[in-house]
Amino acid sequence: MQPLENIRVLDLSRVYAAPAGSMMLADLGAEVIRVEHPDGSDSMRDWGPFLNDQSTYYLCANRNKKSMTLDLKTEDAREQFKELVKDADIILENFKTGDMARMGLSYEELKKVNPRIIYCAVTGFGQTGPLASEPGFDPVIQAMSGLMDVTGASEGEATRVGVPIADILTSHHVVISILAALRMRDQTNEGQFIDLALLDVQMSSLANVASAYLNTGFASKRLGNRHNNVAPYQVFACADGPLMICAGTDGQFQKLCVMMEREEWAKDERFVTNTMRKQHEDELVEMITAVTITKTRDEWLALLQQHKIPGGRVNTIAEALEQPQMIARDMIGELEHEQYGKVKFVKSPLKFSSLNIDYKLAPPILGEHTNEFQKASLPK
Known part of the structure; x- marks a missing residue:
């Protein structure tokens, strides 16, 4: 039926x-x-x-x-x-x-x-x-x-x-x-x-982009792989290629600091809240990239999963269609x-x-x- x-x-x-x-x-x-x-x-x-x-x-x-x-x-x-x-x-x-x-x-x-x-x-x-x-x-x-x-x-x-x-x-x-x-x-x-x-x-x-303009007059601009409202929330370079990391909450950012063995960042007044992180995003991204580049994507993914922080490889179409998750989900x-x-x-x-x-x-x-x-x- x-x-x-x-x-x-x-x-x-x-x-x-x-x-x-x-x-x-x-x-x-x-x-x-x-x-x-x-x-x-x-x-x-x-x-x-x-x-x-x-x-x-x-x-x-x-x-x-x-x-x-x-x-x-x-x-x-x-x-x-x-x-x-x-x-x-x-x-x-x-x-x-x-x-x-x-x-x-x-x-x-x-x-x-x-x-x-x-x-x-x-x-x-x-x-x-x-x-x-x-x-x-x-x-x-x-x-x-x-x-x-x-x-x-x-x-x-x-x-x-x-x-x-x-x-x-x-x-x-x-x-x-x-x-x-x-x-x-x-x-x-x-x-x-x-x-x-x-x-x-x-x-x-247009979701949040339309809502921001209609209610505050804020017009979003192109930011590449960054987010208009959240940081860190973008692609970072690793030793073998790009990796998307989305620390969308203050709690996730604190976990990210622990994962990267940079606990002091979580106490830095520039990065304590998402609002502050957006204001100092360029500095933060540079600091994070200096760390992510030291390991491969798979090494970081294992750590991201361990610390419950959203992240994923920037796959090619071939890699996306052939990844184990798609096979496990019987999607082809x-x-x-x-x-x-x-x-x-x-x-x-x-x-x-x-x-x-x-x-x-x-x-x-x-x-x-x-x-x-x-x-x-x-x-x-």
Whole structure:
């Protein structure tokens, strides 16, 4: 038994933010049907590197789904889609604002077909406002949200995060909003429209940075691997490479002093409180680095664990994916597709006491399951 069994999703979305959200729904048991143009509408299929001609970018967001093709620019296909809507629970799309309405497939029209339908529209800037009709891509959202301004070296240029973080966060909000809408439908027997904007999501994710400005006028700046509010809380050089150390409380700093055999630092008036440590951060970092450089990362990690101080190696992607903790947590999975072979992937982080995430389908090739859905109606 899966929590979203008997929930059907018609997924018209492309690229990452919305498809990654529907993949999470599929992992939880929903039947997710990708509805794509016969010529292919997802540019992510064209982005390398490739595994047997399949984009690894596409593969990371589309497991556990089926794919059918419809040209929604034709009247016949639109009527067929409406038939599919009759027995669907969720529609997910990320066309530009107004595109679905121009095809006669707006929420207002589709809820006439199925009043219980939950319609989630993901756009760069939402359905309202002066930018509503503009396309929004992850790097643009990172730039406009201020995220880039607080990311990177203090003397360097504004820097985007190394993964499409606005898309990733939006995918999570796709799932949260749809689950909330399903719960509401249980109570009202009615569906609803969800207006989800990448810029809204990224702005809401500025967390302490936004709170500091809104409430005190303090505008955070780029500090590289340092923290705006806490010290010592950054990367330090060791004999064999970089190590992240986070002494986030006065108590942890005192433990750090003991660990480094520098107990006098904990009594130094420059470092007694976090506020004082931030004021004298440059001096403190120089002093700590002179100590950390004398041992390897593994030597320091053993001591950090012994003293219950948060810390970790700055891993490469290869090191991160192959580290013993990931193996112990069984976080790497594998699915096989009869056409392009074995696909490895990072599993869902959701772990339940009495539920196992079911990985059944490798990401589909374009239109792979069209024949399965030739009939206009899909009885459950």
